[in-house]
Amino acid sequence: xxxxxxxxxxxxxxxxxxxxxAASRWSEAxxxxxxxxxxxxxxxxxxxxxxxxxxxMWQADTFDTQEIDNELGWAQGLGMNTMRVFLHDLLxxxxxxxxxxxxxxxxxxxxxxxxxxxxxxxxxxxxPFPKLGPQHPPIPGVHNSGWVQSPGAQALMGAFGKSIATxx
Numbered sequence: 001x002x003x004x005x006x007x008x009x010x011x012x013x014x015x016x017x018x019x020x021x022a023a024s025r026w027s028e029a030x031x032x033x034x035x036x037x038x039x040x041x042x043x044x045x046x047x048x049x050x051x052x053x054x055x056x057m058w059q060a061d062t063f064d065t066q067e068i069d070n071e072l073g074w075a076q077g078l079g080m081n082t083m084r085v086f087l088h089d090l091l092x093x094x095x096x097x098x099x100x101x102x103x104x105x106x107x108x109x110x111x112x113x114x115x116x117x118x119x120x121x122x123x124x125x126x127x128p129f130p131k132l133g134p135q136h137p138p139i140p141g142v143h144n145s146g147w148v149q150s151p152g153a154q155a156l157m158g159a160f161g162k163s164i165a166t167x168x
Contacts, residue, residue, distance in 0.1 A: 017150040043075070044083035046117070051131040052146030054086040054123075056135045060095065063102050069109050083110070085117045090132050121150075128153040 026034070048067040053056040075083065085106070091099045103119075110117050130148035139145035 037098075039081055041082045043080045043115070046071075046075075046083035046085050052135045052138055053148050054088045054150065055090065055130060055132060055148060056146075057086075058088065058091050058099065058102055059132065060098055061101070063105075065105060065109060067074060069112070072109055072113040072115055075115060081115055081119045083115055084120055086120045086123055086150070088130065088148070089155060090130055090150070090152075094132055112113065123147075123150050125149060 047054070047057055048064060048066055048071055051062065056062045062152050072083070085101075107117070126144055126147040126149060128149045130150065130152040135146055137146075
């Protein structure tokens with residue numbers, strides 16, 4: 001099983017294990033009733049101000065619960081109730097147990113602020129060569145100057161047996 005597939009499966013398990021243990025499928029009426037009770041979703045992409053990308057947000061050395069708590073508090077104060085939050089496969093490969101703990105911590109902080117996150121597992125934007133560890137500083141005037149793809153080109157080459165980062 002590829003590392004990418006393992007990461008995707010594990011992330012889904014962490015995020016949805018309770019939902020998957022339901023005894024039976026809901027009826028259409030029950031599903032519609034539940035949906036009608038849900039608030040209108042108001043939110044945005046979330047990345048703390050002290051992180052240049054999803055690696056810096058989630059790595060053990062730079063995971064900043066105080067910053068996350070402050071910013072989700074501001075979001076709550078503005079009336080937001082959801083956030084789109086990006087994950088990265090390299091974090092799972094590096095330290096799956098630690099990554100799961102940080103996700104759990106994030107979910108606890110989000111719940112405190114009544115924010116229901118939507119985790120994004122795959123992102124093909126910007127730098128195709130992500131690296132763990134310290135990230136470079138922002139490049140002034142360049143939008144998303146430190147954002148990295150997940151999975152990166154190296155993982156995709158391994159998954160597909162050839163480079164998809166180049167055109168032939």
